[in-house]
Amino acid sequence: MNSLLTGGRVIDPANRIDQVADLLISDGKIKAIGPGAASQAPGDVERMDVAGLVVCPGLIDLHVHLREPGQTAKETIATGTAAAARGGFTSVVCMPNTSPTIDNSGTFALIHERAAKQGVVNVFVAGAITKGIAGEELAPIGSLKRAGVVAITDDGHCVQNNEIMRRALEYAKMFDLPVMDHCQDYSLVTDGVMHEGYWSTALGLRGWPVAGEEMIVARNILLAEMTGARVHCQHISTAGSVKLLREAKRRSVPVSGEACPHHFTLTDVAIAGSEKFWKTDGKELFAGVSEHPTWPAYDTNFKMNPPLRSAEDREAILEGIVDGTLEIICSDHAPHCDYEKEVEFDSAPFGITGLESELALSLMQFFHTKRLGLPDLIAKFTVAPARLLGLAKGTLSIGADADVTVFDADQEWVFDKTSSASKSGNSPFDGWRLKGKAMATIVSGRKVWAEEVEISAT
Numbered sequence: 001m002n003s004l005l006t007g008g009r010v011i012d013p014a015n016r017i018d019q020v021a022d023l024l025i026s027d028g029k030i031k032a033i034g035p036g037a038a039s040q041a042p043g044d045v046e047r048m049d050v051a052g053l054v055v056c057p058g059l060i061d062l063h064v065h066l067r068e069p070g071q072t073a074k075e076t077i078a079t080g081t082a083a084a085a086r087g088g089f090t091s092v093v094c095m096p097n098t099s100p101t102i103d104n105s106g107t108f109a110l111i112h113e114r115a116a117k118q119g120v121v122n123v124f125v126a127g128a129i130t131k132g133i134a135g136e137e138l139a140p141i142g143s144l145k146r147a148g149v150v151a152i153t154d155d156g157h158c159v160q161n162n163e164i165m166r167r168a169l170e171y172a173k174m175f176d177l178p179v180m181d182h183c184q185d186y187s188l189v190t191d192g193v194m195h196e197g198y199w200s201t202a203l204g205l206r207g208w209p210v211a212g213e214e215m216i217v218a219r220n221i222l223l224a225e226m227t228g229a230r231v232h233c234q235h236i237s238t239a240g241s242v243k244l245l246r247e248a249k250r251r252s253v254p255v256s257g258e259a260c261p262h263h264f265t266l267t268d269v270a271i272a273g274s275e276k277f278w279k280t281d282g283k284e285l286f287a288g289v290s291e292h293p294t295w296p297a298y299d300t301n302f303k304m305n306p307p308l309r310s311a312e313d314r315e316a317i318l319e320g321i322v323d324g325t326l327e328i329i330c331s332d333h334a335p336h337c338d339y340e341k342e343v344e345f346d347s348a349p350f351g352i353t354g355l356e357s358e359l360a361l362s363l364m365q366f367f368h369t370k371r372l373g374l375p376d377l378i379a380k381f382t383v384a385p386a387r388l389l390g391l392a393k394g395t396l397s398i399g400a401d402a403d404v405t406v407f408d409a410d411q412e413w414v415f416d417k418t419s420s421a422s423k424s425g426n427s428p429f430d431g432w433r434l435k436g437k438a439m440a441t442i443v444s445g446r447k448v449w450a451e452e453v454e455i456s457a458t
Ligand SMILES: [Zn+2]
Pocket: 155, 156, 157, 182, 234, 235, 305, 306
């Protein structure tokens, strides 16, 4: 399929391109950008008028739970990647805490095969650090690498034994794999369900202290420095973690960090209900929006791991993203069935969906608030994750795979979980008026999703 996208604002941070230009896609590759693109287009080219829209490298989300195999009541490769396409993502990295876990090349092959048949977007796979994600014995990291994993992580869990983590880093370095870590010290967090602070006391819920994350971030920095292996800290939620990473990066320790929209938008007050949130930490959020969505106290769609933190932590995450300490934004898309979430706050599983609200929330908190320009924001979804994982993605270089996202930075819309492509609706942002929307998602030159028109995978 050949297409010519005309008149859009083409932004490719990897090549420092930011200009109104035409983009020609031919045979699944980027063929030309700029004044010459139209003249090179073959006669049968499909033209898309994208004037007023942003055209950028296909967005990458490196932290997604697709739940297949084993938990397909929550999500499947087909539905999870359809949600990714709607959110403007052309590539996702799926986490290994499936059933069975992705701790061997056989499970990798199964996912790879299903993703090729049923995936709407590119699916890259993260393998486990330890067998069964149990934290006790290393997974066969070399054979996972040969199979094709792009990183290893025990996400959902955290390797507690420092000696095992050290050996994992040494192996990962030999195989040039980044190690991604869900930073949680079990002895400090115990059975905490929300941020430890005023609101956990007021609501009578068990606290998950900030030190429970920072302890492992500090451990990871020390081990990265000692081994020279690359460690990527997942879903950073606390001000202390941002500070630790900032100082370590200044010393050139090979560490990196990511943050999720819920952590830079919401705070723990949200668990006390919408009225309290909008009166306090939500007061200045999305200025100019008159209608505020409502939700009750103890709403389990505000329960995730790590939990929503204080306003100071949220501010530190925003700053960390702006100054580059946190170079990647991702969703931690974690679908759960309604019946699982419709229980007491204590018993509900951690996690929320995020693929379809991620781009808008990022635009609202960074671009519309003038914290970051579009090229810097787009880099966090494209060149930065591609570089970390060594993917030949995240750029519009001539000859690159034609993974392209077209979005409208200003379009307002209401996120409605009932019209989501995900199998699950556990989002705290259901009913929120958002600003910024993906309009078309193109994978290897093929339009896999466009506003109004949905094109199914083959
Ligand atoms: Zn996690």
